[in-house]
Amino acid sequence: MPRKAATKNKPTTRNLDDCKVAQLSPESLAMVANFFKVLSEPNRLQIVCALKSGPCNVTEIIETTGLGQANVSKHLKMLAQAGIVARQPRGVAAYYEISNHSFFQLCEIVCETLSIQLNQQSKQIKELVAATPNL
């Protein structure tokens, strides 16, 4: 039975031997990379975040994000193909909603990582400033 992955992201001292990524075939690695690629575009992240409060149709997304229509449509297509959002046609409109909540899990882990890094940098800068009396 495969070990259940942690559902909440804690700063875990996690056993690396549990990790299977290092054993993936090149094709599987490419799939993982491709998933990350979908998340690597600020406007796409913005779109998903706009859906956090609930399903929206394309027009609403265009309004809240300020992006162009064709642009939004294509981003949504990519997100849907990656399984991050789901499309629900309703009449002439198309409603989209988040279909994979691990998205937020991923983002929070990244945020935490970035936060730690920025804090470290901030400390170093303060050290440097403190060591520079001429300023």
Next chain:
Amino acid sequence: MPRKAATKNKPTTRNLDDCKVAQLSPESLAMVANFFKVLSEPNRLQIVCALKSGPCNVTEIIETTGLGQANVSKHLKMLAQAGIVARQPRGVAAYYEISNHSFFQLCEIVCETLSIQLNQQSKQIKELVAATPNL
């Protein structure tokens, strides 16, 4: 007390510490997207995976991955800038090691997501095959 005091000092400027992705400024969202971008390249993932068993110098990474030298050097630079690996010069060589283990956490979440999606697709294909007696 808000969930988990990750930092001891107060954040002077607004940072990513208590991250609700949906509330991030465009700049912070861009940082998150940029982090994902570093992970969106199969060869970079391959390099990080190669480091899972321990630190390696560039030559070793070139050998195990089969990538070109300039290429590996550039990928390592990106990974280091993202804080995913750390560089340790030793003599004329440069050893790299994983410096952020949440990398594996991220990959596992993605793997799980992909696995679920592939299972669903597999079921659908089986249904279709079963409903196609002419084959």
Next chain:
DNA sequence: TGACTATATTATCATAAAGGAATCTAAATG
């Protein structure tokens, strides 16, 4: 049916990113 609306798709352009060859830099060694 024909006009209208919401969304998808296509074509095109500009920019970014990856790979490879060549070059540069710095540490070790004779």
Next chain:
DNA sequence: CATTTAGATTCCTTTATGATAATATAGTCA
């Protein structure tokens, strides 16, 4: 100090990606 070696950087070419405008499609309603 010249040479060798590991690694970083630069330059160039190719491919991928994102934005936009134009066009196509598919529901809806008069």
